[in-house]
Amino acid sequence: MELLSNLADGASIALSWSAIFYCFIGVSLGMVVGVLPGIGPLPAIAMLLPLTFYIEPSEAIIMLAGIYYGGQYGGSTASILLNLPGTPAAAVTCLEGYPMARNGRASVALFMTAIASLVGSMVGIVLVAAFAPVLARFALEFGAAEYFSLMVFALFAAAAVGGSDMLKSLSMVVIGLILGIVGQDVTSGIFRFTFGLPAVADGLNIVAVAMGVFGVSEIISTIAMRSHSTSFERFTFSTMLPTREEWRRSVPAMGRGSAIGAVAGILPGAGAAMASFMAYAVELRLSRVPQLFGKGRIEGLTAPESANNATAQAAFIPTLTLGVPGDAVMAVMIGALMIHGITPGPTFIAENPTMFWGLVVSFFVGNLLLVLLNIPFVGIWTRLLQVPYNALFPIILVLVSIGVYSINSSVVDIYLVLGFGIFGLIMARLGFPPAPLVLAFILSPMMEENFRRALLLSRGDFSTFVTSPISAAFLGLCIVGLLVMVLSRKM
Amino acid sequence: MTRMLTITRRALMLAGTAAFGLSAAPALAQDGWPQQPVNIIVPYPPGGNTDLIARTLAEPLSEVLGQPVVIENRGGAGGTVGVGEASRAEPDGYTLVVGDIATMGINPHVYDNLVYDPLEDFDPVIQITSIPLVMAVGPRLEEVADLPDLIARAKEDPEYIDYASAGVGTAQHLAFELFRSLAGIEALHIPYQGSAPARTALMSGEVGVMIDGTVVPMIKDGTLRALAVTSEERVAALPDVPTVREQGVDMVYTSWHGIMAPKGTDPEIIETVNGALDEILGRPDIRERFEALNIGLVGGSPEDFTAFVTEQAGTLGELVEMSGASRN
Numbered sequence: 085m086e087l088l089s090n091l092a093d094g095a096s097i098a099l100s101w102s103a104i105f106y107c108f109i110g111v112s113l114g115m116v117v118g119v120l121p122g123i124g125p126l127p128a129i130a131m132l133l134p135l136t137f138y139i140e141p142s143e144a145i146i147m148l149a150g151i152y153y154g155g156q157y158g159g160s161t162a163s164i165l166l167n168l169p170g171t172p173a174a175a176v177t178c179l180e181g182y183p184m185a186r187n188g189r190a191s192v193a194l195f196m197t198a199i200a201s202l203v204g205s206m207v208g209i210v211l212v213a214a215f216a217p218v219l220a221r222f223a224l225e226f227g228a229a230e231y232f233s234l235m236v237f238a239l240f241a242a243a244a245v246g247g248s249d250m251l252k253s254l255s256m257v258v259i260g261l262i263l264g265i266v267g268q269d270v271t272s273g274i275f276r277f278t279f280g281l282p283a284v285a286d287g288l289n290i291v292a293v294a295m296g297v298f299g300v301s302e303i304i305s306t307i308a309m310r311s312h313s314t315s316f317e318r319f320t321f322s323t324m325l326p327t328r329e330e331w332r333r334s335v336p337a338m339g340r341g342s343a344i345g346a347v348a349g350i351l352p353g354a355g356a357a358m359a360s361f362m363a364y365a366v367e368l369r370l371s372r373v374p375q376l377f378g379k380g381r382i383e384g385l386t387a388p389e390s391a392n393n394a395t396a397q398a399a400f401i402p403t404l405t406l407g408v409p410g411d412a413v414m415a416v417m418i419g420a421l422m423i424h425g426i427t428p429g430p431t432f433i434a435e436n437p438t439m440f441w442g443l444v445v446s447f448f449v450g451n452l453l454l455v456l457l458n459i460p461f462v463g464i465w466t467r468l469l470q471v472p473y474n475a476l477f478p479i480i481l482v483l484v485s486i487g488v489y490s491i492n493s494s495v496v497d498i499y500l501v502l503g504f505g506i507f508g509l510i511m512a513r514l515g516f517p518p519a520p521l522v523l524a525f526i527l528s529p530m531m532e533e534n535f536r537r538a539l540l541l542s543r544g545d546f547s548t549f550v551t552s553p554i555s556a557a558f559l560g561l562c563i564v565g566l567l568v569m570v571l572s573r574k575m
Numbered sequence: 576m577t578r579m580l581t582i583t584r585r586a587l588m589l590a591g592t593a594a595f596g597l598s599a600a601p602a603l604a605q606d607g608w609p610q611q612p613v614n615i616i617v618p619y620p621p622g623g624n625t626d627l628i629a630r631t632l633a634e635p636l637s638e639v640l641g642q643p644v645v646i647e648n649r650g651g652a653g654g655t656v657g658v659g660e661a662s663r664a665e666p667d668g669y670t671l672v673v674g675d676i677a678t679m680g681i682n683p684h685v686y687d688n689l690v691y692d693p694l695e696d697f698d699p700v701i702q703i704t705s706i707p708l709v710m711a712v713g714p715r716l717e718e719v720a721d722l723p724d725l726i727a728r729a730k731e732d733p734e735y736i737d738y739a740s741a742g743v744g745t746a747q748h749l750a751f752e753l754f755r756s757l758a759g760i761e762a763l764h765i766p767y768q769g770s771a772p773a774r775t776a777l778m779s780g781e782v783g784v785m786i787d788g789t790v791v792p793m794i795k796d797g798t799l800r801a802l803a804v805t806s807e808e809r810v811a812a813l814p815d816v817p818t819v820r821e822q823g824v825d826m827v828y829t830s831w832h833g834i835m836a837p838k839g840t841d842p843e844i845i846e847t848v849n850g851a852l853d854e855i856l857g858r859p860d861i862r863e864r865f866e867a868l869n870i871g872l873v874g875g876s877p878e879d880f881t882a883f884v885t886e887q888a889g890t891l892g893e894l895v896e897m898s899g900a901s902r903n
Contacts (some may be wrong), residue, residue, distance in 0.1 A: 112710065126601055126620075126621065128622070130621035130626075130648065133621070133630055134630055134633065134634055137631075137634065141823075223775075224775070224778060225779070226779075227776070227779060227781045227783065252874055256626075265894075268652070270741065270743075270767070270768055271743075273685075273742070273743030273744050280688065282651060282652045282655060282656045282659065283651065283656070285651055285652030285655075285656070286651050286652060287655075303879060307810075352772075352775065366588065368899075404774060406778070407771070407774070407792065407793070408771050408772070408774070408775045409771055415771065416621045417678070419621070419623070419626065419627050422627065422629060422868060423630075423631065423864070425864075425867045427792035429792050429793055429796055429798065430793075430798050431796040462800075492649075492650065492651060492657075493648075493649055494651070515678035533768070534601050537765060539709070540765055541737060541765065541782075542764065543734070544635070
């Protein structure tokens with residue numbers, strides 16, 4: 085019952101007109117920057133940071149948070165319509181969302197994405213509200229060995245994401261791992277494979293890789309083959325509703341996705357991308373018709389969408405209660421609080437109860453606003469597909485270039501996105517799936533860093549990976565999964 | 576290389592004419608500048624200390640100058656990308672950069688092919704901060720009573736200390752190496768990607784100790800324990816924590832930030848920016864805001880800052896050599 089009174093306290097902050105106003109500004113701005121491919125919430129938040137000096141800290145953080153989770157809603161739009169993942173997590177959305185759009189079901193995909201996002205967010209919020217302080221302890225249980233084994237497990241799942249040909253998926257995993265080595269080595273500080281280019285000293289830009297192998301390669305391929313075969317639909321309100329059968333498959337998928345996303349959100353650094361991939365892999369494994377994945381299967385869309393939104397909400401747990409930002413956006417959020425003299429950390433909730441609970445209630449408000457904002461747009465977005473591609477594609481390529489440039493203000497990234505577009509095209513023609521490459525690329529630097537750190541800490545003793553129960557459990561799961569695969573193939 | 580040389584020569588000529596202009600017509604430059612927004616390059620992504628400092632000062636600075644002051648984040652490669660870009664900017668006063676102990680003090684000794692030289696390519700404008708670092712221990716070294724105790728235990732067991740840092744060749748890494756060598760002990764360096772993950776590892780007990788500037792809030796709420804501060808005198812935020820020197824190790828080490836302008840910027844402009852910022856740094860509300868973050872404000876003349884950067888270049892060079900962090 086303490087929870088209810090806390091929430092009532094929070095409501096008194098978050099339901100004031102000014103708080104709702106700032107929440108609305110935040111989520112709509114987040115949605116807009118999310119829709120534009122490549123332009124993430126980071127520049128928007130950094131730009132609004134000075135503005136927050138002049139408003140109430142609670143309202144400032146409500147607005148900045150809105151941009152963060154609002155971006156998760158917008159991010160899927162370009163993935164579904166154009167196969168353009170603006171964030172690494174949205175790469176998973178492409179896998180089923182884009183085929184759906186090409187089958188003339190873009191409006192269903194967009195509608196269900198909004199619903200799945202709402203479900204995921206709600207699960208994440210409830211988790212934050214009920215268990216934030218307890219869960220923060222859980223994050224501290226994860227050291228170098230645990231993170232490494234978790235990532236091995238995620239990679240194992242990635243190989244499953246690619247489709248039927250395991251060998252081709254695995255080779256893309258290996259390429260992804262190798263590409264991830266580029267940049268400064270954390271353990272020794274040495275630059276690897278940077279060819280003297282300062283622009284890649286911190287590694288290849290993940291958004292450039294993801295947008296290249298998915299969207300740009302698709303655009304090149306469409307232009308080259310003159311095969312833009314998206315079937316257009318006449319949009320009415322009823323066309324965006326899924327069939328009863330699709331609802332039946334989507335609901336449990338959203339539940340599973342939300343659970344995976346919520347766990348990933350608690351671990352700083354694991355991130356929305358890993359959660360989305362895992363959620364997708366789980367649906368694929370559980371499905372009785374895995375051969376239909378990749379052709380517009382709705383549970384393969386809704387599960388990862390729920391997952392990345394749950395992650396976005398749950399990520400506030402380590403950020404606020406440990407002072408550990410999961411990504412660059414959360415780092416700015418912590419900065420904004422510090423300017424107001426509020427320090428996220430173990431005593432944050434106890435010292436700032438109204439702010440914390442106000443923020444939690446504003447999550448509810450913001451997510452409802454986002455769904456209300458998104459659904460009317462479904463019709464407009466769908467009509468975008470009717471624009472002739474010789475007019476649409478140049479515009480998109482310009483937007484992609486601006487988006488990828490905006491991340492690091494680096495021209496090299498524009499060449500990278502083009503290069504990876506061509507690379508992705510060749511791979512697609514040869515039947516190699518891009519998704520495992522993207523996940524392996526994300527995980528590669530983290531995996532190596534944690535592997536070497538674990539061995540540094542254990543003075544080179546490899547048993548550190550099995551003496552920790554959490555680490556041993558993840559490695560055990562991989563072995564069990566491997567056995568199941570080998571045995572089921574023999575039968 | 577030729578390009579570098581021509582730039583430097585042009586910069587020198589400009590600097591010469593500017594110096595001449597100073598004696599002939601002191602008010603000229605001030606009348607004209609600034610006529611458009613002033614960009615300040617922050618060579619790190621948004622959200623870090625450097626970014627916070629720049630954004631907090633940009634607002635009052637633009638009021639004083641009467642033109643918008645725009646913060647431009649150009650992160651990458653330990654700040655060398657953004658500072659490199661600033662070194663190539665026109666020295667017209669419309670591009671300034673926030674330099675710090677890493678980009679203007681340590682990096683020249685750590686990177687072989689650095690595209691800039693702190694004092695060849697920049698004119699120091701004003702020192703903004705001096706940040707005392709704190710040596711903190713987490714739950715893993717609960718039994719350690721104070722700094723002499725830590726040293727004694729480390730002398731007994733050379734594998735006793737695993738220390739975290741924000742990365743190889745960062746100010747925090749060098750600080751611990753300096754301490755290690757002065758105290759005559761062994762310690763294993765565990766680098767992380769920035770202060771935040773290093774702090775988490777300290778809180779969870781993955782590592783035992785670290786020297787960093789961002790741990791004060793965690794010390795105040797009892798999650799971490801401070802053994803010492805690295806500044807010359809005790810700091811206001813932690814009055815009960817003795818300095819390293821008080822505890823028998825002769826070490827003083829502070830991190831810092833300052834504004835630099837591309838070499839050849841009109842000294843009048845530098846004086847204007849220096850004067851504006853010096854006044855702003857003295858304001859009580861600004862002081863209060865930074866004090867809460869354990870950031871000391873400095874100020875002073877451009878000459879003071881130039882002398883300081885020159886002095887730091889020597890000290891940090893020796894330190895890098897000793898730490899073995901040299902690379903690339």
